[in-house]
Amino acid sequence: SQTIHQWPATLVQPVGSPLSLECTVEGTSNPNLYWYRQAAGRGLQLLFYSVGIGQISSEVPQNLSASRPQDRQFILSSKKLLLSDSGFYLCAWAQGSEGTQYFGPGTRLLVL
C-alpha cells in the first residue's frame, strides 16, 4: 500500500532563516505531487505541483521554491523565511484518472 511521509512534524524558525521541508511517497511510481499551505483557520492554498522529476509548476509567486530530485521526493524550500510563511504545510500525491489526492500528516511551521 502507499504511504506518504512529511518531516519535520513541527518547526520553529527565526525570520530570515532558510527552510527545507521534505515529503516522500512509498508504494507508487511517477505520482503527481503537491505542496499546500493552510494558514490558521483558513482553507488550503496550492503552492506547487509536479507531474514528474524536475518538473515544477508554481501557483503563487512568493519566496518559496520546490524541487523534485527523485520520483517520490518533493522538497519545499526557502532562502529567507518571512513571518507570513507561518502555517501548516501539507504534501499530497495523486495517480490515476479521477484525481484523488492523498495527504501527508503535515508540517506545522512557526516563524518568529
Add this chain to the structure above:
Amino acid sequence: GNSVTQMEGPVTLSEEAFLTINCTYTATGYPSLFWYVQYPGEGLQLLLKATKADDKGSNKGFEATYRKETTSFHLEKGSVQVSDSAVYFCALSDLGSARQLTFGSGTQLTVLP
C-alpha cells in the same frame, strides 16, 4: 475557472442530530467531486468521492450524491457522533494532466454530547 462554494461554518450539533453541509461547484466538463475531513492537528483524509453524475459516495455513515443538474455535492449523515467533530472540505478535480484539486473554504463541525 473552477470554483467550489461550501456552507459557511461553524456548525454545532448535538449528538445523533442530522447533518447537512452544502457544497456547490462551477466547472467545465465533468469533474470528479470529493469530500475530505481534517481532524485537529492532522492532514486531510479522503472521506468519499464521486466520479460521475448521479454517483453516490459513502463512507462511515456519510453520503453525498453528484448532482449535475444542480451542480451540487451536499454531504449528509443521519446521526452524528462527537468523534465526527472536524473540518470538512468539498473539492473538485479538474481534467488537466496535473489533476489539481479546487477546494472549498472548509466547514468546521462541532458535535456536542
